[in-house]
């Protein structure tokens with residue numbers, strides 16, 4: 424660090440992304456990307472014609488994508504803000520709504536702590552139950568911004584629609600942000616509740632279910648007034664926040680719904696196979712509604728399993744966080760990747776188990 428930075432930056436602990444190693448070809452099951460390519464229609468959209476327009480700035484409103492999303496979800500364009508990944512959406516929402524603090528589960532997406540620190544939001548970490556479910560009662564009447572990833576990050580466990588509505592209804596005087604990064608792999612999507620609640624913010628991404636992590640596109644859907652707040656921040660921070668190429672990719676992905684639904688089905692099938700395979704080897708696997716599972720084996724520590732798998736060319740994620748340090752988080756890969764992972768785990772359990 425140089426001597427020129429502000430106190431706040433000196434104190435900031437940045438987010439540490441999952442490893443993106445390039446030293447050899449890994450089976451990459453550590454950052455919850457989709458193992459399947461994005462829609463071919465979307466990819467074909469990036470042609471010379473599109474690229475030749477890059478001398479011009481991107482559309483600051485991402486109008487075509489916004490219109491496609493509005494049509495898809497049955498909301499108006501004024502209910503939508505397109506962002507540079509959903510991390511940017513989360514940052515805008517924390518910037519806008521965290522003066523009286525934010526409350527979220529003790530085990531969840533690590534980025535929340537980082538942006539809360541950056542925007543000086545006081546944080547309340549609300550403990551999950553022993554079985555890693557969210558204790559709905561402890562999220563009522565918070566009088567601060569409530570943030571819930573649904574399905575929750577790291578656990579994959581989903582709240583039902585009625586549990587979420589209970590939380591929204593019992594926080595009528597504050598904002599409830601539902602981070603839906605994994606919602607397409609589950610059974611609940613709160614976008615259908617937007618017309619009903621003026622305090623609900625749905626944060627969504629193309630990174631996971633739509634196979635566009637590298638394109639960096641996210642979107643907020645919420646009441647018009649909330650979108651106006653967030654747009655004000657966007658236009659004060661980065662007016663051309665989404666580039667022309669990514670915006671076109673995302674729009675085509677929305678239009679190619681058949682491919683999207685098929686690839687989500689394949690990931691869910693893969694999740695069921697992965698879960699069954701792990702349970703077959705004696706793992707406890709949390710019930711996941713996402714594209715990853717959190718699993719633990721009582722013969723080998725999470726850290727050791729992670730590191731031996733890495734030596735064998737398979738990347739999974741281990742968190743040195745007390746409540747989940749015994750676990751590894753494994754992203755659902757292709758069928759072939761899951762088979763290779765399960766073979767490697769079988770070898771490890773035979774050779775290394777204490």
Ligand SMILES: *Cc1c(COP(=O)(O)O)cnc(C)c1O
Nearest residue numbers: 508509510532572576604628630
């Ligand atoms: C992956 C993820 C995000 C970030 O997604 P981007 O759109 O790629 O920025 C947000 N929230 C959760 C819970 C995630 O897992």
